[in-house]
Amino acid sequence: MSELRWDPLKKHWVIIATERGRxxxxxHQDTPATTMISCPFCYGHEARTPQEIFAIRPPGPANTPxxxxxxxxxxxxxxxxxxxxxxxxxxxxxxxxxxxxHEIIIETPDHDRGLADLSIAELTDxxxxxxxxxxDLRQDFRLRYMVxxxxxxxxxxxxxxxxxxQLIAVPLIPPVATTELNACREFFATKERCIFCxxxxxxxxxxxxxxxxxxxxxxxxxxxSASPFELRLFPKKHCHDFALLNDGQLxxxxxxxxxxxxxxxxxxxxxxxxxxxxxxxxAHQRLGKPDYWGSLAWxxxxxxxxxxxxxxxxxxxxGTGFYINPTAPEDAAAFLREAEV
Numbered sequence: 339m340s341e342l343r344w345d346p347l348k349k350h351w352v353i354i355a356t357e358r359g360r361x362x363x364x365x366h367q368d369t370p371a372t373t374m375i376s377c378p379f380c381y382g383h384e385a386r387t388p389q390e391i392f393a394i395r396p397p398g399p400a401n402t403p404x405x406x407x408x409x410x411x412x413x414x415x416x417x418x419x420x421x422x423x424x425x426x427x428x429x430x431x432x433x434x435x436x437x438x439x440h441e442i443i444i445e446t447p448d449h450d451r452g453l454a455d456l457s458i459a460e461l462t463d464x465x466x467x468x469x470x471x472x473x474d475l476r477q478d479f480r481l482r483y484m485v486x487x488x489x490x491x492x493x494x495x496x497x498x499x500x501x502x503x504q505l506i507a508v509p510l511i512p513p514v515a516t517t518e519l520n521a522c523r524e525f526f527a528t529k530e531r532c533i534f535c536x537x538x539x540x541x542x543x544x545x546x547x548x549x550x551x552x553x554x555x556x557x558x559x560x561x562x563s564a565s566p567f568e569l570r571l572f573p574k575k576h577c578h579d580f581a582l583l584n585d586g587q588l589x590x591x592x593x594x595x596x597x598x599x600x601x602x603x604x605x606x607x608x609x610x611x612x613x614x615x616x617x618x619x620x621a622h623q624r625l626g627k628p629d630y631w632g633s634l635a636w637x638x639x640x641x642x643x644x645x646x647x648x649x650x651x652x653x654x655x656x657g658t659g660f661y662i663n664p665t666a667p668e669d670a671a672a673f674l675r676e677a678e679v
Contacts, residue, residue: 342660345562346525346533347518352562352661360566360664362605362673365648367493379408379500381447388413391441392470394463406460407467408444415440416506423480423509439475439507443467443486444500452490452501452608454599461592462585464503468615469588471505472581476620481507483515483619491610494647503613511619518616519631519638526637534639538572547667549601549674554587555594559667559674565649566665567606567674571598571642578638580617595642600679602646610647616640 341354378386381403388411395405417438424435445453445464456464468486475484488503489495511519525533541547541558549557549569557571571594577583583591602609617640624630655661 343562345560345564347521348514348562348564349517349521350564350659350661352564352663354563354666355662355664356666361669362567365566365609365646366607367609377449377498377500379442379444379498379502380449384408387442392467392474394467403447405447407446407463409467409471410442410444412440412442412504417508419478434509437480437509439478439481439505441471441505443471443503443505445503446501449500453488453613454596454603454608456596458589458592458596461596462589465583465588465592465595466585468503468505469581469583472617475505475507476581478507479622480509481620482622483508483511484617485512485515486615488611488613490613491608491647494610494612496610515616515619519619519634522637522639523631523633526633532576532637532639534572534641535576538574538639542574547671549671550594550597552590552594552597554590557594557598559671561667563663563667563670564661565645565647566663567602567609567646567648567670568663568667569598569602569644569674571595571644572639573641576639578618578635578640580615580640597679598644601674601677602644604677604679605673606646606648612645612647614643614645616643 340356343352343354345352377383384401384403390401390408390410392409393400393405394407398404417436417440419437419439421435421437423437426433443464446456446460453461472484475481484505484507486503486505522533525531538556542551542556547559547561549559554574555571556574557569560568560570602611618634618638619631621631621634649664
């Protein structure tokens with residue numbers, strides 16, 4: 339029988355439609371062939387992109403080949419860093435100027451390698467670039483929130499095949515983040531514990547949704563998974579801010595990420611997916627709100643969310659806010675645990 343499950347963090351219901359019982363083979367897709375005569379993200383094409391903001395490379399001049407990871411402004415940004423944040427009313431509506439930042443993290447100079455194909459050392463360099471950009475952007479007090487994400491595959495929104503992530507900084511806290519942050523704060527206010535820590539402890543003791551446990555990290559399928567084979571990667575030790583991780587912790591995270599990405603690639607034949615890194619917003623002071631997000635260090639817990647794009651949002655989902663998942667997270671975890679990687 340199908341079940342309705344409540345997600346206490348995202349504050350929504352999902353329907354686990356077990357009667358449909360879709361298995362990995364049912365989701366295998368033929369990836370549309372894409373061709374590009376000349377990719378702007380490849381070695382030797384640095385002049386075809388905006389000037390780099392950050393790079394991991396041996397000593398040498400910027401905007402030249404021989405880099406390992408390269409960060410550039412998006413050539414067609416959704417938000418621009420120049421200007422002042424101005425909020426105003428427009429009838430019943432609110433309007434803000436489009437101030438923010440939009441950056442591209444080119445994860446490898448090799449056009450034909452995806453994130454799952456990188457070595458642990460290469461993945462660690464990518465994570466170092468993530469950390470560096472978080473630390474830099476949060477110094478701008480206009481920027482209230484940063485979301486780092488990756489669209490892998492055309493069906494997940496990727497417009498260029500060359501492996502890359504994106505970082506967008508916005509001048510307000512988005513509704514999805516606000517819902518999760520409030521849920522964490524309310525739980526802590528009542529129980530003086532982190533809701534994520536309680537969740538992680540329960541899932542590890544239960545075991546049926548754990549995909550892989552490492553000394554410092556754990557990968558699992560959420561109890562109320564909105565999509566089939568949805569994954570979360572958590573640090574087992576409480577930490578609210580990804581940018582606080584040292585190089586050793588990033589190396590351990592790279593190992594856990596590599597495992598997660600390879601299991602997904604093996605089981606679902608390299609599916610399209612969206613990858614989101616959720617971390618605490620910068621603790622900037624806000625006028626009239628001296629305690630705004632003041633408990634973040636205790637109540638929030640950074641994590642990675644990975645959502646394979648295997649089903650479509652249709653009328654029922656739009657009309658109700660409920661999601662239908664045809665593969666129970668317990669079954670998805672079992673398939674992924676058994677994968678040979």
